[in-house]
Structures are given as C-alpha cells and as structure tokens.
Amino acid sequence: MIEAVHLRCEYLDNPIGIDTLVPRISWQLQSDGHGVIQQAYQIQVASEENFSDVLWDSGKVQSEQSVHIELKELEIYPRSRYYYRVRIWDNKNRESNWSNTSYWETGMLHPSEWKSKWVAASPKFLEASSAAPCLFRTTFDVSGKVKKVRIYSTAYGVYELELNGKRVGDQFLTPGWTSYEKRLQYQVYEADHLIDEGTNAIGIVLGHGWYQQDIPWASNQSNQKVPFAALVEVYIEYEDGKVQVIHTDENWKCSHGPIIMSELYHGEIYDARDEKTGWSQGTYDDKDWFDVEVVSYGHNQLIYQQNEPIRIMNEIKPIKWFTTPSGERVLDMGQNMVGWMRFSVKAEAGRVLTLQHAEVLDSEGNFYIGNLRAAQQTINYISKGGPNGEQFQPHFTFQGFRYVKLEGFNEDEINLENFTGVVLHSDMEETGSFQCSNPLINQLQHNIEWGLKGNFLDVPTDCPQRDERLGWTGDAQMFIQSAAFLRNVAPFFTKWLKDLEVDQLEDGGVPFVIPDVLSNKKQNTGYDLNSDHSSSAWGDAAVICPWTIYLNYGDKRILEEQYESMRAWIEYIRSQGENEYLWNTGFHFGDWLALDSKPDSYVGATDRDFIATAFYAYSTSILAKTASIIGRGEDSAFYQDLYRNIVHAFQHEFVTPSGRLAVQTQTAHVLALHFELVSGQTKKRTVQRLSELLKESDYHLTTGFVGTPYLNFVLSGNGLHDLAGKLVLQTDYPSWLYQVTKGATTIWEHWDGLKEDGSFWSDEMNSFNHYAYGSIGDWLYRVIAGINPDENHPGYKHFRIAPKPGAQLEWAEAKLHTLYGMVVSSWYMEEDRIEFDVIIPSNTSATVLLPLTSSKGLDGETFQLIEGVKSVTPTDEGISLVVGSGSYYFSYQIEKELLKV
Numbered sequence: 001m002i003e004a005v006h007l008r009c010e011y012l013d014n015p016i017g018i019d020t021l022v023p024r025i026s027w028q029l030q031s032d033g034h035g036v037i038q039q040a041y042q043i044q045v046a047s048e049e050n051f052s053d054v055l056w057d058s059g060k061v062q063s064e065q066s067v068h069i070e071l072k073e074l075e076i077y078p079r080s081r082y083y084y085r086v087r088i089w090d091n092k093n094r095e096s097n098w099s100n101t102s103y104w105e106t107g108m109l110h111p112s113e114w115k116s117k118w119v120a121a122s123p124k125f126l127e128a129s130s131a132a133p134c135l136f137r138t139t140f141d142v143s144g145k146v147k148k149v150r151i152y153s154t155a156y157g158v159y160e161l162e163l164n165g166k167r168v169g170d171q172f173l174t175p176g177w178t179s180y181e182k183r184l185q186y187q188v189y190e191a192d193h194l195i196d197e198g199t200n201a202i203g204i205v206l207g208h209g210w211y212q213q214d215i216p217w218a219s220n221q222s223n224q225k226v227p228f229a230a231l232v233e234v235y236i237e238y239e240d241g242k243v244q245v246i247h248t249d250e251n252w253k254c255s256h257g258p259i260i261m262s263e264l265y266h267g268e269i270y271d272a273r274d275e276k277t278g279w280s281q282g283t284y285d286d287k288d289w290f291d292v293e294v295v296s297y298g299h300n301q302l303i304y305q306q307n308e309p310i311r312i313m314n315e316i317k318p319i320k321w322f323t324t325p326s327g328e329r330v331l332d333m334g335q336n337m338v339g340w341m342r343f344s345v346k347a348e349a350g351r352v353l354t355l356q357h358a359e360v361l362d363s364e365g366n367f368y369i370g371n372l373r374a375a376q377q378t379i380n381y382i383s384k385g386g387p388n389g390e391q392f393q394p395h396f397t398f399q400g401f402r403y404v405k406l407e408g409f410n411e412d413e414i415n416l417e418n419f420t421g422v423v424l425h426s427d428m429e430e431t432g433s434f435q436c437s438n439p440l441i442n443q444l445q446h447n448i449e450w451g452l453k454g455n456f457l458d459v460p461t462d463c464p465q466r467d468e469r470l471g472w473t474g475d476a477q478m479f480i481q482s483a484a485f486l487r488n489v490a491p492f493f494t495k496w497l498k499d500l501e502v503d504q505l506e507d508g509g510v511p512f513v514i515p516d517v518l519s520n521k522k523q524n525t526g527y528d529l530n531s532d533h534s535s536s537a538w539g540d541a542a543v544i545c546p547w548t549i550y551l552n553y554g555d556k557r558i559l560e561e562q563y564e565s566m567r568a569w570i571e572y573i574r575s576q577g578e579n580e581y582l583w584n585t586g587f588h589f590g591d592w593l594a595l596d597s598k599p600d601s602y603v604g605a606t607d608r609d610f611i612a613t614a615f616y617a618y619s620t621s622i623l624a625k626t627a628s629i630i631g632r633g634e635d636s637a638f639y640q641d642l643y644r645n646i647v648h649a650f651q652h653e654f655v656t657p658s659g660r661l662a663v664q665t666q667t668a669h670v671l672a673l674h675f676e677l678v679s680g681q682t683k684k685r686t687v688q689r690l691s692e693l694l695k696e697s698d699y700h701l702t703t704g705f706v707g708t709p710y711l712n713f714v715l716s717g718n719g720l721h722d723l724a725g726k727l728v729l730q731t732d733y734p735s736w737l738y739q740v741t742k743g744a745t746t747i748w749e750h751w752d753g754l755k756e757d758g759s760f761w762s763d764e765m766n767s768f769n770h771y772a773y774g775s776i777g778d779w780l781y782r783v784i785a786g787i788n789p790d791e792n793h794p795g796y797k798h799f800r801i802a803p804k805p806g807a808q809l810e811w812a813e814a815k816l817h818t819l820y821g822m823v824v825s826s827w828y829m830e831e832d833r834i835e836f837d838v839i840i841p842s843n844t845s846a847t848v849l850l851p852l853t854s855s856k857g858l859d860g861e862t863f864q865l866i867e868g869v870k871s872v873t874p875t876d877e878g879i880s881l882v883v884g885s886g887s888y889y890f891s892y893q894i895e896k897e898l899l900k901v
C-alpha cells in the first residue's frame, strides 16, 4: 500500500488567490512497512477537475523530492483554478494510484489587472463622526446561469464584507497588518452560493484597524493621516462564458451604521437601535446615503495574503461569575485568552451593557486594569430591545483577558450560557504536542501554546492587551523555534519577513517593531533610545527567522528571498563603530528584563557590547551557511572569514588570557557556549563557571529575554542536564513554574509579573501574555523529547531523535507533524528499564540516539535485526541508530553509571 496524501500548494490546503508565478507543491507518502523512500513521482495539472484537459504533466520524474516541487514550466494565468494530482513510486517497487485531486487558484497577478477604484468615506460622513466605521454599498443585476463568483477585496483599515445580507468569508480583521503603502494584502472569497438572480447588493463595513490606530503609548497621533478606504472587485462568470465585473467606484454610497466606535485597543461602542436592516440587500433604499470619495491609492502595493487569515479558533465558556470585594460582577473565563466575548441578552431598548476586559485580579481579588495602560478594552452595547432578545459580537477590535467585568446586566441576566469567549488568531496548521509525567510542565506547555495563540494575530506581537501589541523583532526570533513545533509557521513568517524587509532601512538597519510604526515616535516610548532601530538580538530576527523556517520546512526559497535583507543586516553591523569585528556602539535592549539588572532598570547586567558581538558572530555564521546553500560561494567564503574574525575579536575582548569570561553573568556564559564562541579549556572553564553561577543563585536563573532561550540547551549539551532539569522544575521564584503555581494560563513578560507578596510588577510594563520566556518549549521538544531538525537535510528529510530522559520525569511524549508526516518520540522509564516509541514518516530517515546504554553488554546485532534499522554505532552518549521510516519500539536495561550525564 502506498499513497500520496496531504497535498499542499505553497503550504496551503486548496488556497484561493495565490499570486506566485511558480507555485510549489508538496505531498506526504502514506505507506506501510519500514524504510520507505519515494523513487519517482508524476504530477498532473489540469483546468478541469476530471483532468480531461491536462495542462501540464511532469511525466515520471526519478526523484525523492516530495516537498516544495516548483512548477516552473506551467504557464500561470490570473484568477484561474488549477487542479493537481500526484502519483508516486517507492523503493519497494510499488506504484500508487493517483492521489485525490487538490487545487489552487490564482489571484491578480499584476497590478494592471485591477479595475476598481479606492473609495473613502465622504467628508460629510467624517464631519459627523471620524471615529465610526463606515458602511459602503452598491447594487448590481445578475441575469443568466452563474458558474462562479469571486470577490477580491482589501482596505486601508479593516473590513467585513456582506453580499445580499450575508457575511462573506469567515475571516476577521482583514486585510491584516503590513506597512500598507509598501505591501497591502488582499483577500479572495468564493461567493458562488451568495449570488441571486435579479438585483444583488454588496456592502462593506470599514473600520480603522491598524491603519489608523492611535498608539497612545508611543504617540498621540495615529500613524496615517489620509482617509481609510476600501477596494472591491466582484467577478461573476456565467455558464455561457460571459464575465461581469462589479467594483468600487464613484457610484457607491456610504453611511453610518450601528458601530459608533471600534478600535483595536479600546473596544467598541455599538448602538443596536441604529442597525440599518437590510443595508446589504438589493431592496434597501439608500437615498439618504452620501456619495463616496474616490481616492487614488493605486494598485502597485497589492499582494495576495501569504499567511493564513485570522479566524475564530476556539470558543470557551466562562467557568464562573462572582462578585469582587468592591462589588463588581465579573466573569472568569478560566483562561487568559485573546479575541472577544459573544453574548446574548434580553434587555429593553436603550439599555447600555458594558463589558470590560482584564487579565488578572489584584491581591484583594478586585478587577485590575493597571497593566493595560491606556488600552480601554471595553465593549458598550446599546440594546435595541424586543421580545426575542439579541446577540452581539464586536467587529474591529480584540481584547486580551481572562476576566470580564459586566455592567448594565441584572443579576438574573448573568447566565453563563449566554456568554462565550471567542478566541481569534491566525489560522495556522496545528503541528505539535508535548506531554510528560509532570502536570506542572504540562501546564507550562499549555501556557506556551496560549502565548502563541494570543500573539500570532497576523504579526507576531509582544502582548495582546495593553496599548502596545507590536511586532517586536527580538521576541519573534526568541520564540520562533518553539512556535515551529506548535504550528506550521512558515506562511506566517514568510509574510512577516517580507514586511521586515520592506521596512528595513537603506543602511540595512532593522526597526524595533515590524510593521514599523515606532520610527519617529520615540519621544513617548519611555526608553532611553539613541536610535529608533537596530538593537542587537532584535534586528537579528532578519537572519535567525528565515534560517529557522529553512531548518524546519526545508524552504530554500525563503533564504533566496530574504538573502539581501539578511546580508544587509550583517553589513549594517559591520559598518558600525571603529572595529569591524566588534559591535560596541549604538543602542541595545540588552538582556531585557533579566533579574540581574539594577533596581528600576529593564536591562540585565550583561554588557551590551558582549551580547551585540555574540549575536553578530552567530548571525554571520548563519549568513555564511545561507550564502553557500543558495549558491553564492564567494559571499559564503567572505562571511565565513568575517565570522572567524568576529570570534577572534570576541575572544580578545571578552576572554581573559587564562580563559575566564570578562562578563560574569549567567547570560554571558550561556551566549558564549551556545554560539560556540569559546573552545577547549576556555569552554570547559565557562561550563564550570556557569554551574557555579547557578549554584550562587541557589539554582535559579537570573537571565532575561536574551539568555533564557538558550540556558537549558547549554546545560543539557554540556554535561549538566541534571541542572537543566532542576531549573525547569523549580517552583519558587524565579522560575518557569513559579508562574504556573501562581495560576498562570499564559506566559508572563516578567519573571515577577506577580510577586511573591501578591503585588504586581509596576503598571508601566507588565504583560501576562507574552511568549518570550515560552522559548523553553524548544528545549522540551528538542532535548526532553529529543526531536531535532538536521540542517544538512532540512525540513525533516533526515533528522535526529535524541531524547534525554531526566528532569525527574517518568515519561515524555512529543508529536510533530512535519511536511513529510508525523514524527513521534516518546519514552517511559521505570526503575531500571527504559522504553522508547519512535515513529519516522515515509520518505525520511532519522538518526536515533538511544541514551543510558552503551555497547557494553548489548548485542549490536539485536538492533541490526530490527527491520528498518540501517546502522548501529555505539557512542559516548548511547547507541546511535540510523533508521528508515516506520514505527519502532526499543526497550532495555538502563546502565546505572550513565544515569548522571
């Protein structure tokens, strides 16, 4: 049995609208047996689902490749659907049937294809209320048998579409967030089922969104001055081949609707009495509506959305409601979440129902909004009344919250059934899970995942609740590998890295946040900024993120596409200061929020030039590898050389002649080891000193954003795995589990967000949903469960399974859906025996390192005889097996003397 399944185009399942001219196709092999490898494939592409008109046929291609096959020879036309199917041959002489048929559909492939004009609200509308979203509408006639309807739309703002009274699509906060003048995503909707014979109407609700958000924290003015505007094109294809196009132009009308205000940070005010019933239907009378303004924003900036849209991903019910000591009625959702509340109520017309959202309660148990800073996170709904009650959910806003304060509801109206927490985030494919015998670690894992859910709304953000919610580059690079275990983040980062590139400065500098909304707004940020871009470890996202996507998904295209941006960042650093090989100038965030900082400072004690130079070396080493992978040999040699010089300069500057680091912090030792900046005796001494430093702090970490992601890797990788386990299991302050024992359901920004005495870290900056310290997830997957990509065979074509039992765990299990299929690594330890279950997907192989045993007393042949095992090598760390695809079970006696590694 062999089959090609899980067909994907550009990572996506039947995408509609993609605008790449060379789409890439991937599939998975499903088969029984061990050691299955694809030998050949055939792809067919057709314009009819039954393949009666094959447009392109690869023929039988001898190749193992089953991911990212570029369809270079296929001629691509705009707004067209392409069906594709695959069949495969394997190394066991088996031939599959044709796979099920999948498709992709193209969008607009060139700006000149757009016919529509941008429409903005008329000045009269804006005079009446500049905060309100605007409704736009037009009507059109349909006559004849319709074959297909597609809507192509976007906005400077955020929009929802309606056709004949029904919502179009299931996406929220479209078109997402980019640097709008340079890149603006459009969406494509299938609307065949919404069209009627006769008069139809299409309507847009347009809010301000990220385009005109006021970031109170950074500036008093919204980023954009020109009006928010919308662009829509409806293509109706009839059975007889006729095509009718309806698009935004001067004939459209606009008006106010029931939404008085809807703003990302502040929430929404909705007066249901002002609903314009039937406004997006053909029969509606719009004679009182205003004419729209046509604005000339052009079409050159339009791109199809590369990442998955924001959708409703979960719905949760409150676990209880209660009255706080100060008398507030509060719902407890049981989970710090991001999205909004949907609620039903039966109230008389004009009653105002208010929902205010907060993450935590204060030490007295009262509703606490201090850490939201200026963000209001408040919904005001004004009832229209009526016998049947009403239901509401907001539009162009989202809240980060666990607790909801209710006002305007009578006690008997607070029925938990009437309230639902609706969780919104980018709809990425779920890929990984981790579980182990320790419930606190499982809760930590849960919190990491909810940190991702709360902060992956079209861009990776630092926090989803206060008046900030920005795409901090540093946070993204710290968390990306953990995120890549939880979800397929390739489309998400492909999009964001292009955003980074277009916002990069001419000299290669990288803004602190992407999209860059902070430049020129530094006066109110509260930081001591000498510059408004290019901090080490933050700007390095330009290099680390594409590399991480390449490692996890074998995506060479992202390296090709980002190469100039990666190189520009390294060249920016190289041009700083007087010494080409050290980075000791400029502003850096340093080891942000580390515990060894001076009182009242956010910046840890590790010297910033130490961190900057260490990251300079690390990123340069990645750039050198990247250049070689994409065939730029000369560049590669140049950057390898640069890398060696940086390491040399680093050692000269920061290592004493007798091999001691000049900077005596945990983070300094972690970076020197993780980035391999020390070797030989110096390395040994650095490891030794790190363990002393940990002992001095009673085996608690002092690291901040920069050191924490690597701390446990360094320990586990240098013979101190027991110490790594000790750190991760600490439950007292400061530790990962401290917050878990304090009831956290997401990861906190500060180790001491909530202090031991019940008080909070200052209101100034205290997010309870922040993924940076969630980077420990990476260690749980890669070290405890042991699933590791191999950079020589990226995307899990070949990989390493090297679990490290320990951390006082009895068992652990991780699953990861790679592009090839599911990888499983689990182990179970009982007294002196250990068992492993491992699954390797078809068309891949793995090196499996079985720990806690050596060749001693074990007959290599026992392993050799297992079907699928290709080689067996005893090593210092255990037995190393190279295995082909299939499921494996290993069980053996632990060699006691190896237990303490």
Ligand code: RAM
Pocket (backbone or CB within 6 Å): 462, 468, 472, 473, 474, 475, 589, 592, 749
């Ligand atoms: C704050 C947040 C964010 C961090 C910056 C430097 O805004 O903690 O995560 O990256 O500071």
